[in-house]
Amino acid sequence: MTAETLSKPASAAGPVRYSTVAIILHWLIAAALIFQVILGWRADDGPKGAETFALFQLHKSIGITILVLSVARLLWKLTHKSPPAPAGQPTWEKIAASAVHVGFYVIMIGLPLTGWIIVSTSRINIPTILFGAIPWPHLPGLPELAAGAKDAWNNIGHLGHGLLVKFTYVLLALHLGAVAKHQILDRDEVFGHMAAGAKPGIKEPRLWLAAAGFAAVVAAGYLYTPAKAKAPQPAPAESSADELALPEEAPAAAAAPAATPAGPATPAAPAETAEAAPPADSVLKDPVAWAVQKGSHLDFNLAWADTPIQGRFSRWTADILFSPEALDRSKLTVSIDLASAGTGDGQRDESLQGPDFFNTSANPKATFTASKFRKTAEGRYVADGTLDLRGVKKPLSLPFSLKIDGDTATARGVTTLDRTAFGVGQGEWASTDQIPAKIKVSFALTAKKK
Ligand code: HEM
Ligand code: HEM
Structure with a gap:
């Protein structure tokens, strides 16, 4: 030029x-x-x-x-x-x-x-x-x-x-x-x-x-950070307070009305009927509603072609209504966003969402619900409940240890489940040569009284 x-x-x-x-x-x-x-x-x-x-x-x-x-x-x-x-x-x-x-x-x-x-x-x-x-x-x-x-x-x-x-x-x-x-x-x-x-x-x-x-x-x-995988959070009040975790102590200052504590918290109790403040003396006998704190985690461990894999669900919520003194009325619902499963490998994580594994498009969530609790030793309990995973419901027992210190509780638990019973692993993955059937699931959480 x-x-x-x-x-x-x-x-x-x-x-x-x-x-x-x-x-x-x-x-x-x-x-x-x-x-x-x-x-x-x-x-x-x-x-x-x-x-x-x-x-x-x-x-x-x-x-x-x-x-x-x-x-x-x-x-x-x-x-x-x-x-x-x-x-x-x-x-x-x-x-x-x-x-x-x-x-x-x-x-x-x-x-x-x-x-x-x-x-x-x-x-x-x-x-x-x-x-x-x-x-x-x-x-x-x-x-x-x-x-x-x-x-x-x-x-x-x-x-x-x-x-x-x-x-x-x-x-x-x-x-x-x-x-x-x-x-x-x-x-x-x-x-x-x-x-x-x-x-x-x-x-x-x-x-x-x-x-x-x-x-x-x-x-x-x-x-750019993708919509933050939220740290484990307590179930948002607006979606679940009226279902399960009716608070033991009236959070008087807060707008939320206290639930009537006259009996076990029933899923049917709608928030509007719970306006009346509870009589103070009946409060202690009911299980306590707990809010899961940041830093709590829910993990799973498996082997994939002989390589140990550590996974973590980054999004889950837990509605916990639990007191050692009121085991009969304690309740637990854990809702796990399966798409939040991370194993440190993008391709593998994508495959976990697919129809052969979690099939998250049809079953985005897994839920563990328990309303039976047993004490097995000092500070040790078992929650007997049902795991609903990939559209299959099976009984699952979750042993855990629990320490309550004032308003704070720390709990840890481990259990093993058979992935094939829930259809996690279809087609070539249904065979257990590549991925054994047993999956270890563990959690460690800190919760505060609501
Ligand atoms: C990955 C980025 C880019 C791609 C894929 C791209 C692609 C193209 C293509 C295909 C053309 C031919 C015109 C057409 O057929 O569309 C073109 C023309 C042009 N591009 Fe880009 N471009 C890129 C980035 C940029 C940037 C950053 C600048 C300036 C700082 C720039 C300046 C121009 C100019 C001045 C022309 C006109 C050239 C001419 O008339 O001969 N482009 N670009
Ligand atoms: C213009 C469009 C695209 C650009 C510029 C682009 C660019 C890239 C780059 C830079 C990498 C990283 C490669 C490396 O670090 O070696 C990558 C990897 C990858 N991209 Fe894309 N990509 C595009 C479109 C797509 C689309 C549409 C898909 C899928 C539908 C896709 C799927 C992938 C996958 C699966 C990988 C990782 C696999 C591998 O490493 O080979 N990309 N891409």
Whole structure:
């Protein structure tokens, strides 16, 4: 590019810039793609169970969005005129620019497609729900393949995705380098093609806006934290107070009315009927409602192909109505959000959600309810109850130790359950060679009197 050609106005041969639709799609896709790369890095090497799972969900959602936008962009490009190359641009530059642009279309469409292949050929069928709302199918034909062919396609997907990611870095470096060259050295109108009204030169504010936008998108990619896997929390009062944990002591200052403590708290007792304050002397005989505190945890341990795996549910609630003096009226309901199961591996965590394991789309929650408690030794109890998991209800006994110190209780318990009894592990996973049937479930919690 020579100095004489620099400030030439656009010729009559074509438009001075891309159409508004093309410009909007360019910047939208550029931002999404850069954010997506950062998400990909984080999801790929994040060891953090539930968070990694959520990052993958977003990665898939944004990736498919890029696919849709890019196909739209391509159709638009094929049916609308692009601005002409700057006058006097050397042929090699024109070819290089076209090659980079074609390369971009290859990755803009190829990356989502290869990602989609990976997901469609995963050994375990994992449904994709875009942005948590729109069910997205697998690529037709792939999920039905025989195991060998499926694995081969899965490898192609991984290999292709990885190579295209590397290709993206090269394209981006060339593309940004070219923009800088045209804008700063050649001082021509190329940046203005995509940034309406931009003038050549380093002082152009739109150039700095683009740079700031780039930095902001990278920062957003790193800062984004998926809807926080909430620390174990007591059941929210509005949803469950009227079901079970009718408080022993009237929380007089609070708006919540005290329940009538005349008998065992019955699930049927609606909050409105519980307006009358309880007579003080009857209070002590009823079991106490406890609020689970932060730092409590619910874990599961298993072996997967001889590798021990530690898992944790990051979202669960417990309605606890319990007093050692009122075992007969004590009650416990633990509700576990199965999608919050994290084992430190995004792919594995995704597979746990799938139809072969928890099948969370049909059974998002597991519930353990117990209304029978036995004391087995000083400070040791067993809760005999029912576990409802994956639509199957089976009796389960949960031994635990308990220490109550003033208003604070600490409890720990461990039990073992047979996953096959609940259908956790279908198809090839129903066999126990890869994953033994016995799963250890343990909890440690601190609770405060409500
Ligand atoms: C991953 C991010 C990006 C992708 C995938 C991308 C893709 C493309 C593609 C495919 C074109 C050709 C026009 C078209 O057919 O749409 C283009 C043109 C352009 N891009 Fe990007 N771009 C990205 C980022 C950027 C950034 C960050 C800038 C500026 C700082 C930029 C500035 C431009 C300019 C000025 C043109 C017009 C080039 C010309 O008319 O010859 N792009 N981009
Ligand atoms: C333009 C869109 C996309 C971009 C830029 C992109 C980028 C990336 C990046 C940078 C990684 C990390 C690779 C590494 O660290 O080695 C990655 C991994 C991954 N992506 Fe994407 N991706 C896109 C679309 C998709 C889509 C649509 C899906 C699924 C539907 C997907 C599924 C995956 C999976 C499963 C992995 C981890 C597997 C592996 O490491 O090969 N990606 N992606």
